[in-house]
Amino acid sequence: MEKFITIILLVICSSTFAQNPKLASDTLKKDSVSDIKNIRQLQEVVVIGRKNAIERKIDRTIINVGSFITTSGNNSFDLLGQLPGMKVHEDGGINLMGKGVTIYVDGKPTYLSGSDLIAYLKSLPADLLDKIELMPQPPSKYDAAGNGGVVNIITKKNKEDGFNVGLSGNIGEGLYRKINGSLNLNYRVDKLNLFADFGIGSLKDFIKTNSVRRVLNSDFTPFSVIDQKGETVSTKNNNLIKLGADYYLNKRTTFGIIFTNSRNFENEAGEVYNEALNSYGKLDSTILSTNTANNKLNNKLFNLNMNRKFDSLGSEISFDLDYGYYKTGTEQNFSNSSYIGDNLIKTDLLRGFLPRFINIYSARSDLVLPLSKKFKINSGVKISKVKTDNIAGYFAGDGLNEKYDQSLSNRFLYNEIIQSGYLESQKDFGKIGVQAGIRIERTISDGHQMGNISVKSALFKRDYLNVFPTFFLSYKPDSTNLSQFFLAYGRRINRPSYNSLNPFYSLVQRYDQSIGNPFLEPEFSNNVEITYVFKKKLNSSLYLTKINNIATDVVNAANDVYIRRPENTGALKLVGLMMTYNQNIFKWWNSDFSINPERVHLNILINKNRVDTTFFAYSFNWFNRFTIGKRLIGELVLNTGSPTFTGQNSTEGVASLRAGLRYQLLNGKGSISISGNDLFHSVKSKGRIYNVYGSDTYFENQRDTRTIMISFNYRFRRNRNENLRDRNGSRDEQGRVKFKP
Secondary structure, X not given: OHHHHHHHHHHHHHOOOOOOHHHHOOOOOOOOOHHHHOOOOOOOOOOOOOOOOEEEEOOEEEEEHXXXXXXOOOEHHHHHOOOOOEEEOOOOOEXXXXXXXXXXXXXXXOOEEHHHHHHHHHOOEHHHEEEEEEEOOOOOOOOOEOOOOEEEEEEOOOOOOEEXXXXXEEEEEOOOEEEEEEEEEEEXXXXXEEEEEEEEEEEEEEEEEEEEEEEEOOOOOEEEEEEEEEEXXXXXXXXXXXXEEEEEOOOOEEEEEEEEEEEEXXXXXXXXXXXXXXXXXXXXXXXXXXXXXXXXXXXXXXXXEEEEEOOOOOOEEEEEXXXXXXXXXXXXXXXXEEEEOOEEEEEEEEEEEEEEEEEEEEEEEEEEEEEEOOEEEEEEEEEEEEEEEEEEEEEEOOHHHOEEOOOOOEEEEEEEEEEEEEEEEEEEEOOEEEEEEEXXXXXXXXXXXXXXXXXXXXXXXXXXXXXXXXXXEEEOOXXXXXXEEEEEEEEEEEOOOOHHHOOOEEEEEOOEEEEOOOOOXXXXXXXXXXXXXXXXXXXXXXXXXXXXXXXEEEEEEEOOEEEEEEEEEEEEEEEEEEEEEEEEEEXXXXXXXXXXXXXXEXXXXXXXXXXXXXXXXXXXXXXXXXXXXXXXXXXXXXXXXXXXXXXXXEEOXXXXXXXXXXXXXXXXXXXXXXXXXXXOOOOEEEEEEEEEOOEEEEEEEEEOOOEEEEEEEEEEEEOOOOOOOOOOOOOOOOOOEEEOO
16 A cells, blocks of 8 residues: 555656646536426536536436546446446446446346346447446336446437547557457437447456365364466457437427447466365375357347427426347366376366347336426336246267266246336425335246256246335535435345356356356345535435345355355345545646445355354545646546455455546547556455365456556537437346356
């Protein structure tokens, strides 16, 4: 930490900054009359000239992606991990203030989780994004899924009349090269608005793994030790196409259509050197494991939407129809060669073929009905249907000796229907505003493990109804809104990902496997949040969350092999404080602080062992923007996170520093920037796995996170200076597709 502080001080003290008054000061103004009708969106910071990188409304934090320099060349997944209160994991876990969230793109469901979600977000360039909304307490019109609320990724949508073009290109280097680019098009003439986004990327990455796994005697002394050292190199190519059109039938009626196709191709080649040591630390044998995988992901989404406005008060109705088709496929090859000394004893070969097909249908309608300037009612209904078909085919041996492995191969079918409706109302009583809502969701699901001569067929069915109330209270003590107070409550659900219910094995490497659990039940959470806002600069939220039936990946040891299986283990209580502060330290230096301390209490049962413990966690983000002359802007960002603990897995804390410079050219239409991420290559995953019967493991993993990127951005506009209305589309859905090759 000392060297981070030293670097920051050196950058500040050694730089000479010239002030540009037009860029250095931000002008604040109040929102429109619509803020009176929505008590949770009372007043926001409106920036004249340029946007703040981070803006805060009372119900959400808004990240203006284009205002960041160090996001150029990044993808959406990496960007999420750099945001206040956010944590991402390579297994697909995305948390906001310590809780799992649902991910939306343009207010619409991604339908994905796990490695599928990672692949999709990594195919979405940050240069195509306009902003990201972090909503820890969404109202009842949003689906109740996600204990941590909603993260809405909003892509660029140019609404100006005429022809508009946005172009970006990025090239960089870590240990390996990174290349990506994006193109954003919009053409509006009369009643027709056409838009298109294109993204393409190619990068090479690595992960180095080191672990020491001990097999223990009853007195916890080592019976044997497995020392593992490995490296996997992956080559990824992805592309994304989004096409759409809006037709403005008249001033009050709009029809729209959107098509999105994203494809991701990843080739992996890994090698792990395993040394088996006896209790005296002497080498018994070695196993050389080589794994290759060819992963393909192809997603297609179609949307039809209509919006009809009735009057000037804001009465409107909207309809959305969505269809999603997802096709994933993985081809794996495993080779394990066993040696004693220099003598090859045997070689085991295994080939896997894992295709998966998912169809998702969704229909929804929302009605907004203001009864007066201070009283409004919202309501809506939605139905979604999911059909998944998972196939796992494994073949042991080589060439003519290859045989179909019945014990590992299987087919799993899963269907789910969610029917929901909500009703909420908002009313102002002078200085006090109230919003209350209720959402009802019915879930009907069934799964079928087909079975074969080695694996029994299995069926399960579920049908459950849940009620999710929400309540918000606001208080403004004075007319200047110098201080504002808010209270929020909501109940939410976190359903198991589709793959978590899949009851057959997925192989990772020689000593690691995973398996689903068809009896996994959803988590339920109750969330209370008290917020205080002072001068729109200081935002403090004290929150309390209790999660029942929490689902955790539990590790069991079968001899020297770790098998991960999701299980409902118990309860979690979380008390946290999210405090943010924005201040112009000097006219040329704007700083944004975010700190998130938490007290976590776990009471869970893992492998028949009760884990009842309390620990503290935190995250800290420090964003700095420097105005260096009229065209040059600098950026310095520090992110830190505390150690984490899940009951079986503990990891050490991490800290990273990133910096960048952006220079405007071509009369402000273009810019060139250089940025560096994880400058000290300090982002490592280090920790311990324990509470495993008869075993424990120490591990350290590192990826190609230290990179330097050079980026060019250009925008061309030819418009007729007419204001356009916002496009409308469907807004929410929980994606729980999980794919682990």
